[in-house]
Amino acid sequence: MATTRAPRRGRPGYTRDQVLQVAVDVFNQQGYDATSVADLAGRLGLTKSALYHHFDSKEQLLELALDSALGGLEGALDEAMQHSTVAEQLSEGIRGAVQVLTARQAEVTLLLRLRGNSAIELAALQRRRTFDQRVAALVRQAQAEGLLRDDIDAGTTTRLVFGMINSIVEWYRTGGSIDPDRLADEVLTVALDGLRPR
Amino acid sequence: MATTRAPRRGRPGYTRDQVLQVAVDVFNQQGYDATSVADLAGRLGLTKSALYHHFDSKEQLLELALDSALGGLEGALDEAMQHSTVAEQLSEGIRGAVQVLTARQAEVTLLLRLRGNSAIELAALQRRRTFDQRVAALVRQAQAEGLLRDDIDAGTTTRLVFGMINSIVEWYRTGGSIDPDRLADEVLTVALDGLRPR
DNA sequence: GTCTATATTAGGATAGAC
């Protein structure tokens, strides 16, 4: 919740963070390319020129949001890898990913929908690919230790499980009836034990 | 593979289907909104005007692609529901969805990335929502019959499993090392039995 | 920090020749 600081005086005004947050929401609702700066200004009740006072370009807004999403995911994985056993690294990694997806939902949504349409988008996709490879390596290790079934390719396994996790951004709603911790448990349950009753 | 008919004579020319196929590919690479008609023309080696000879508008291309994707998914579910037991309906439904996703990958990719940014997109999203509800009802029935665990909400279950299935369009490549039938089996295995070795 | 212009470019779409 913590915005950097309260608006000082004079006109209502917006902080950089507030503007960014609104922009990311609009990007997700309409798509980044389909969103004009006029759309953003309209949503904030400002003019385009006023917005350009806060930011250099529309793309800068995208860049900041993507950095937040990637930083969150990388940080969660870093923390998970500090555990000593592969089993813990795996379950904490999945749990951490679900936490980041729900806590920074808007930013991650933007990341997951990138098409690599500019230098900034390409750089973010490359960074995401590196993250995916770290996770796939972890899954391979878990298979080697007999923690996960190895009759399905590690790459396919990773993609299916992260497909499940990533899809959360499409329907999760903050303040809704689903608690992030509980959701993380359910994801782990489905991924590890499946839907068939034992 | 079957294009409606071979180009007749004269200039090289394109059939409507060929133009559509290329357009959908470009839409997926760059995003629909970020793709200009000039981009499409350039990819085909034509001018914009030549393209408008084949189609009325850029949005018409989108509409045709979305109809193909939705028709495929609905048809697969219709077929699955003809089976007599809920267990068969469920497994055939999942199998059918994977088949459609791999066979009409480009069109489904477009569908899954929609933001509801126009009347056509809104109509497609509504049609997709109806499809989702049919699947959720099937999952609920399977839970009631004890075929699926019921300690996780039917809606959440449906979303997680379809999140896994839908993510296939992001990485599956026709002609790659993965056979669609085998992939469908693996999805069913992960969804029903999970990743933990038994 | 916000406003009213306005410069500049790109995009969707059309007209009419070949």
Place this chain on the structure above:
DNA sequence: GTCTATCCTAATATAGAC
């Protein structure tokens, strides 16, 4: 069925007043 040329609108971004 494709071309060149062009219209019209909307978009990003800037200049300069308050």
